[in-house]
Amino acid sequence: MKNLLPRHALFVAAAAISLVWVWTKGFGWPAEGGNLINLPGFFMDAYNSGNAAAFLTIGNLFVWGVFLVWVIADAKRIGLGTGTGVTFAMLSLLGMCFAFPLHLVRRERWLERRNGLADAR
Numbered sequence: 001m002k003n004l005l006p007r008h009a010l011f012v013a014a015a016a017i018s019l020v021w022v023w024t025k026g027f028g029w030p031a032e033g034g035n036l037i038n039l040p041g042f043f044m045d046a047y048n049s050g051n052a053a054a055f056l057t058i059g060n061l062f063v064w065g066v067f068l069v070w071v072i073a074d075a076k077r078i079g080l081g082t083g084t085g086v087t088f089a090m091l092s093l094l095g096m097c098f099a100f101p102l103h104l105v106r107r108e109r110w111l112e113r114r115n116g117l118a119d120a121r
Contacts, residue, residue, distance in 0.1 A: 005108075008105045008108065008109070011101035011102070011104055011105050012101070012102070012105060014097070014101050015097070015098045015099075015101040015102050018095060018097035018098055018101075019094060019095055019097070019098040022095045022097055022098075023094075023095070029042065029045070043057055043061060060096065063096060064092060064096050067089075067092060067096060067099070067100060068089050068092065071085045071088045071089050071092075071099075071103055072085030072086060072089055073085070074107070075088070075107075078107065078110065078111060078114075079110070079114060080106070080107070080110055084106070088102070088103045088106075
């Protein structure tokens, strides 16, 4: 990727590593009787696993909900378009840890290009 800032490289690396790491656990859940298509069941299993898991589940559920609303509205507002926002919302089904850092990179690079800052690095 041309002109990739160090923080962008860090964000992309975090997205890739987290995607692999989170799904090694995600694919283990069906082996324990879970169903990846049943998102409410997924959250309830995590919630019912103890207080620490419930704490993290509640936080993740609300952050995900806010992200879904924000990413679509933000993409439209800055000129990336609703479709881009919906794409990142759908990518969040793979994991917020994956979609959010990728959206930040896409957003920053778009704003820099739009504002003519890409060549000023």
